[in-house]
Amino acid sequence: MEQPKVYTPKNKVRIVTAASLFDGHDAAINIMRRIIQSTGVEVIHLGHDRSVAEVVDCAIQEDAHAIAMTSYQGGHNEYFKYMHDLLQEKGAGHIKIFGGGGGVILPKEIEELMEYGITRIYSPDDGRTMGLQGMINDLVKQSDYATPPLELNGEASLSKVLKEKEAGTLARLISLAENRPEDFEKEFARVETGSKNIPVLGITGTGGAGKSSLVDELVRRFLADFPEKTLGIISVDPSKRKTGGALLGDRIRMNAISDDRVYMRSLATRQSNLALSKHIQEAIDVLKAAD
Known part of the structure; x- marks a missing residue:
């Protein structure tokens, strides 16, 4: 054949x-x-x-x-x-x-x-x-199709929908930042940003160092110690130079994320010479707006 x-x-x-x-x-x-x-x-x-x-x-x-x-x-x-x-x-x-x-x-x-x-x-x-x-x-x-556009029900504002932490809306906004940055800026400009100082923790290390396992343990303890708080995780893996494909495998080590208070999104760098996605800041901004 x-x-x-x-x-x-x-x-x-x-x-x-x-x-x-x-x-x-x-x-x-x-x-x-x-x-x-x-x-x-x-x-x-x-x-x-x-x-x-x-x-x-x-x-x-x-x-x-x-x-x-x-x-x-x-x-x-x-x-x-x-x-x-x-x-x-x-x-x-x-x-x-x-x-x-x-x-x-x-x-x-x-x-x-x-x-x-x-x-x-x-x-x-x-x-x-x-x-x-x-x-x-x-x-x-x-x-191989374009995912559906961001749609809001009725007169609901994007800020209000984000506060409800609806996973599909969070996901669609982050995809918009990755695929159509100009459309993202237009949509996100309507979002009311809060005044709360939300901490962001970055964890890095060589392949196989145990980053995912460490994050999973932090998530487990966070959920146990802070029953009223929510948590967002953004993981980044490299894209292949030749094909553009990527293995986003951090979820395989995450045992504590199956909780309504946790949202996780995996990003590919989409460039082989970068350690982070160019749109990591936009993804963080979206999760902060959902606090």
Whole structure:
């Protein structure tokens, strides 16, 4: 079989990858997320044994275009359908869902899931006919769209919506700063900034030094010691010079962030010679406005 040409996305595509709950089979999703990243995508990787709620909350906070899951534990019908329903319930029905599970997911189940609203479930036959890169090309191409614009309900002001700490609005504003800075400045100029002095703590270090684990422990203790306070986390990982793809993997070490008082957003540098995203200040400003 001839190796297909790698698809080049037109937008800065962001995809959440994970293996499903009670599923320790992570070899397949690790292979897929590497190919997705090498295709120029910013990949937010969660690892294995992830619940629907964890994946959906992550996708909304990260303003993801799609979710790509593997499921080898036999509960794929309920898992994917619940994921679809939860995205719809949370107003994030635009986020596409892709999945695979080898021979565990039967052809009739694939048909049923796709009729239900799952974008695509890949089968072993797809792997044979399309190849790995062919399947990833199809996934990325269907995920290559501009995320919906920032929309407010009724007469609600942006300042008021931010104070409510609605994750989708926070995510959309940060994406606006990354992708359309002029539009962000126009929107954010309407936000009333408070007078409170909100502390910002920066943590850096070499790869593998334990930054994510340290942050997770700080989050755990902060939530326990300050039950009325909220916390925002912005993590930054480098983009590849050749492809523009990035592995945003800090969430995989975060065990304490599944709390309504925590918002986390992963940013890619989008330049290979930088340690921080150019839009880190705008992201901080958005989180401060949500205090």
